[in-house]
Amino acid sequence: MAIPPAVVRAARTGWHWQWQRLMGGLGPADADGNYIRPAGAFTQPPPVPANAGAAGGHVLIVGRSCPWAHRAWLVWLLRQLQGSIDLLTVEPDPEEGRWRFSQPFLGCDTLQELYQRAGADPGQRATVPVLVERASGRVVVGESARLMELLNAWPAAADAPDLEPQPLREAIEGWRERLQGSVNDGVYRCGFARTQAAYDRAEAALFATLQQAEAALGAGGPWLCGPQLSLADVQLFPTLIRLELVYGPLFGVSRQPLWQLPALWGWRQRFFALPGVAASCCDQAWRQDYFGALFPLHPSGIVPAGPSLATLVQAQVQP
Ligand SMILES: N[C@@H](CCC(=O)N[C@@H](CS)C(=O)NCC(=O)O)C(=O)O
Known part of the structure; x- marks a missing residue:
């Protein structure tokens, strides 16, 4: 049986209203409807840490689907940094809308916990990619563009490519x-x-x-x-x-x-x-x-x- 046009109109209006609300949760927009990416935590460009070359001293945390994490992961592998930085993959939790460790990492079950222990405000997003010092749990940097630059300056093998000559x-x-x-x-x-x-x-x-x-x-x-x-x-x-x-x-x-x-x-x-x-x-x-x-x-x-x-x-x- 065909659905009466008035019902379709009401459903469209109701859905559009719901959609705008749900989109507000996904990402903020300005008055003209342009998406505005929210600011993250730990965004300052850091110096290369003094202990950068130590085996397994740092951990690069990525999510497989995230393109921002993918760029850091690529610099890590092109510069062959496996000896000094371990790669750790987090899994999405779609119900909660956050990243989860497969096994507790530094005593944390979620990335949100790790961020908060490292000093992020509770309201701040806990995003991948993020580089963490293993011994202290300190976040070195949580912004992918800065992370690419840092990994390009990280001590590496003599034949590793310089990606910003x-x-x-x-x-x-x-x-x-x-x-x-x-x-x-x-x-x-x-x-x-x-x-x-x-x-x-x-x-x-x-x-x-x-x-x-x-x-x-x-x-x-x-x-x-x-x-x-x-x-x-x-x-x-x-x-x-x-x-x-x-x-x-x-x-x-x-x-x-x-x-x-x-x-x-x-x-x-x-x-x-x-x-x-x-x-x-x-x-x-x-x-x-x-x-x-x-x-x-x-x-x-x-x-x-x-x-x-x-x-x-x-x-x-x-x-
Ligand atoms: N500006 C950040 C953006 C990273 C970002 O948005 N990552 C997403 C995954 S693609 C994330 O972790 N989102 C979790 C959240 O917003 O709570 C960067 O480039 O590092």
């Missing part, structure tokens, strides 16, 4: 700043926009920056700043590798699938082939966490079946 610093920083707002946070600004105009602004900025990256790679490459892999590439990868899997279908980032940007498609494939990178890409966990947890964007909680990661990183551009 001095001659390229200005170019790298230019890319990183553009990517941070319009691409890394840009996909969230699309997905968490509260109005059509807010979405339109974020979406236009995102694809304009991707076009710039496409042009830069088309004119040179193989990396964003030329022949050398850098922090700029590391910063772009976690967003682009999630594009068709999560951000396209869930956040409405679907104007151009990546195969229509062939230089970026090839760049993503090259980055994925770097040693260790494939193992940091957990497409099942990404799908489960994003589609299962972001209730206001996807109330059914149904997790889509594809596409598979393998089809996105193969050699041929898809027709």
Whole structure:
């Protein structure tokens, strides 16, 4: 039996009201409906600690689905820091909306407890990635952009790559700043926009920056700043590798699938082939966490079946 239009109208109005409230919990917005990422804790750029090289002296805590954690994880593995920094993965608790340790870590069951013991205010978000000194439980830094820089300066093997060499610093920083707002946070600004105009602004900025990256790679490459892999590439990868899997279908980032940007498609494939990178890409966990947890964007909680990661990183551009 058809549902009377008045019932549909009432349901739409009621749902929209509920949706706005639920979105308020997911992420704040300004008066125009633009998503504003809340500030985190432990964001100051730290010096390299005196005991940085000590085996297992520090722990890098990541969540597999988090793109901000993924960038720190990538610097850690590209610079081969396994000897001095242990990697610890936390699991999402979708009911409580927080990160949980699989086994108690420094006496804590949740990341929130760890943050509070380290001196964060109770109201502050406990986010990944975070670098912790094992002996004291001190948080060294909890902000991913600063963490990338710190890990790049961390004592490493002589053959570990410098991902921010001095001659390229200005170019790298230019890319990183553009990517941070319009691409890394840009996909969230699309997905968490509260109005059509807010979405339109974020979406236009995102694809304009991707076009710039496409042009830069088309004119040179193989990396964003030329022949050398850098922090700029590391910063772009976690967003682009999630594009068709999560951000396209869930956040409405679907104007151009990546195969229509062939230089970026090839760049993503090259980055994925770097040693260790494939193992940091957990497409099942990404799908489960994003589609299962972001209730206001996807109330059914149904997790889509594809596409598979393998089809996105193969050699041929898809027709
Ligand atoms: N500015 C932070 C953002 C990190 C962030 O938002 N991480 C999310 C996961 S993708 C998180 O841990 N959220 C937990 C929370 O908000 O309580 C950074 O770049 O390090």
